[in-house]
Amino acid sequence: MSAARYRIGTPPSPITCRAHIERQQNLLITGPTGVGKTWLACALGQRACRDNRSVLYQRVPRMLEGLGLARGDGRYARLLKSLARVQVLILDD
Numbered sequence: 001m002s003a004a005r006y007r008i009g010t011p012p013s014p015i016t017c018r019a020h021i022e023r024q025q026n027l028l029i030t031g032p033t034g035v036g037k038t039w040l041a042c043a044l045g046q047r048a049c050r051d052n053r054s055v056l057y058q059r060v061p062r063m064l065e066g067l068g069l070a071r072g073d074g075r076y077a078r079l080l081k082s083l084a085r086v087q088v089l090i091l092d093d
Helices: 014-022 037-050 060-073 076-085
Strands: 003-007 026-030 055-059 088-092
Touching (some): 055 060
């Protein structure tokens, strides 16, 4: 998979974001604290929902904790399959 990187201040257009989703590309949004990275990611996720795509938003610490627990109790493979089925996965720090 290829990736695109955008710094806050030069946000990607909605058309560009849709193209990333359709081509199954990663989109990395970077910038200093408090500039709206999470807000932009959620807005892109909401747009994807309106385009009838499956979207999952998770904070990375919570996801890693869930993966660790799933590995311990035998649900790891099933959890990975469910993550792989999501069309738009938003991971927030």
